[in-house]
Amino acid sequence: MTLSPTSSVSSRALPTLESRLPQRRELLTAIPGPASQELAARRAKAVPASAVSTMPVYAADADGGIIRDVDGNSFIDLGSGIAVTSVGASAPAVAQAVTEQVGHFTHSCFMVTPYEGYIAVAEELARLTPGDHEKRTVLFNSGAEAVENAVKVARLATSRQAVVAFDHAYHGRTNLTMGLTAKTMPYKTNFGPFAPEIYRMPMSYPYREANPEITGEEAARRAIEQMEKQIGAGSIAAILIEPIQGEGGFIVPAEGFLPTLADWARENGVVFIADEVQSGFCRTGAWFASEHEGVVPDLITMAKGIAGGMPLSAVTGRAELLDAVHAGGLGGTYGGNPVACAAALATLHTMEEQDLAGRARGIEELVTPRLRALAEELGGDQGPIGEVRGRGAMLAVELVKPGTTEPDPETTRAVAAACLSQGVLILTCGTYGNVVRLLPPLVIDEQLLSDGLEVLESVLRSHSSTASDLTAPSHVTAPSHVTAAKG
Template sequence: MNTTQPKSPQLEQTRLLRTAVPGPTSVALHAERMQQVTTGFGVALPVFIERAEGGILQDVDGNRIIDLVSGIAVTSVGASNPAVQARVAEQLSRFTHTCFMVTEYVGFTEVCAWLNAHTPGDFDKRTALFSTGAEAVENAIKIARSATGRSKVLVFDDAYHGRSLLTMAMTAKENPYKKGFGPFPSEVYRAPMAAPFRWPSGAQNATAEALAAVETLLAERGAHTFAAMVVEPIQGEGGFIVPAPGFLQGLQQLAARHGIVFVVDEIQAGMGRTGRLFASEHEGIVGDITVTAKAIGGGLPLSAVTGRTELMNAVHTGGLGGTYAGNPLACAAALGVFEAFEDGTLLANARLIETTARRMLEPLLEQTATVADVRGHGAMIAIEFADRGTLAPRADLAKEVVARCHEQGVLVLACGTHGNVIRLLPPLVIGLDLLEDGLGVLCAAVAQAEAFALSETVPA
């Protein structure tokens, strides 16, 4: 697999444990963090990172940890990509901020032009830039409401759209995202997601029955009152759920029939993560509005709303914006990200990551009693833990596997509405040997965790 690394110095792309994980320096720094930072912030692995390149995170104790998370799908081109570094450094030498709503700069326009040209849809487009994914989702709703004169929003089971007040209402998972933070904005309605693995009457019925449920909801609530229908082409925090074939296309058709703005949330699945530039390309769908964030900024905060010109320009002048929206440094980083995708290598890498991950993970379906599903596209792969007979979620096993991986210097995350899914989001520049090492640790952790769980349930 080809990788893009800074010329010098280069962080060795191998896993190395000099201490326990976390090591003593990280432990001390974490203790200081607990004295200074609100406990409202959680942490998956309490290690402090000193350097990051390619597929490696090096901590302050000298441990080299395999990164299968990419800052939750942010550093897809690597945490120190040379194109991103060079463009940000050049911009930093000139100025850091003016606020695009006060005085303009060309980087903002160049990012918008690239997104207008590359997001799905051959219609005329306009783009607005913001800072976070939640901010972009909220602005997509503002735009849809302004353009349609309607108020209601349709979202789906297992959805995740952010942590702001409106996007918490749109997000499905209660704990930790919504617990204790209500009341939430009204006029947000939820329909079933055509999730093949857990569809009650079988995967073969998921698309037809889920679409029928959406039609029923629209009829009951008044389809003419819905401004937007918002869907992730692959659900992220909800468990990397790939909708049943035809479901997304059916949603697009329903939205068009009723004059509802079809909003595709590509925040986690977009920018090459799935082996296509945008995950919606796998199903051939086109959003009236496409929302992007995370990987487009290469590690700097940037998000975007791109859509049909008649929708985007329906908002009155001054109705969109934000002090840091499309910050010059973030725009420079995005242009570096776009440059990194130009030759197609990163998309090919994403597809190779999937091939490798499936080769190593799918045998677990036969070798274990609790790995119940392996799914995803490209470098967005998940394994779900459940009792084979009942499909009862096994969050305990997912948690144990994550802990064992972390001890061995492999960074992974759990997700899913039930907390029983492990998601893999390696940077697209990870080397094949490093990926195989990380996946090998994961497979061993699965076997060990299942054996431990079995021993705990067998009477002495």
């Protein structure tokens, strides 16, 4: 079956960027194909079942907005490895920088024999992160490491212990960050006890507020009142929050929520930590999601999109906080690895050169009106779409049982599986498992993005008209041949 190219999704076009792989979806086998099935069998004998994968296909190549599997199937990538490959999975500048660095040295440990790349990344992050205050940066490997070290810094600098996190939060899988994470399954179940002195406060979740008229400032005051009563301002080392919550459901707090919390923190000597692991690096249409309301965090944690797929994370923040830590108190064997630093510098340069923050805004302008129009088409409050939300290229559709706000995780899983069967990779998330999230590479071709949206729209329409027929299959299949080509 051959699908005709769809028309442009908006009068505003995304500039076309060069790609190494053809930017079209093409299915040549059933999904998963025989080579993927063979790898799955090998995996079952070597990898524990607890280390799950969302997709049953195995990647062989990726470029632009396409992932090609070991059977030769080409999928539209609307996940970017969970917001990691924003510049593409094989961006030329990143690949070149990595190759050149590997040719010199792969590791020396910055704590033993330092090198310029680490310093250059720190300088760039000081320039790009919000605020014109003097800053310092320390580099690590993962988002969880960054969060854990930010908490260490806040506790030491304030001589306080309590840390405030929020409902629906996700901050990682280490012991401390599991405690900070809100969702129990699969992240926390039976892994305790967790680190002490962590307190959870209510988040601003506009779609699910009991009082739909509550403002962002009022929601923040609700949390502040609980903090003052349950903990006491003088005992709180840090407030830790994702400016847009990621795994919790791409929750965008009501306007005023973040600034009110940040102002209260500043007035009370509390370190305000923005977890920008998923929302950072142009993803929301700004370099960092904090910028949308002019919030200047004391510390920012970063990872994912920072280095084009290489493992790197960072904590950047006020010099007086990071300089308060004793010598040797921060570090790690691989933290700020020279190859990852080279990749990061190339990634940041690519983001600036190609204006990927602007492309993220363009993606929002293309995608959001279509999804909102679809919600109306499917019956508004009577349809399966509860809310369309997000910023830039960090967008989400919350699915509910028609006519209610009851989460519908079964349909959400089924939608993802049906999209995969037609060559489109989408991710799900949410405290209730009922959110389809869209995280396309910021370099995605407009026609490819439109094609992926058309598939998602078709699947959601199918659900609306024949809900009983849309179930998540145990083995995803595909037509014998599907091609959707660029115009």
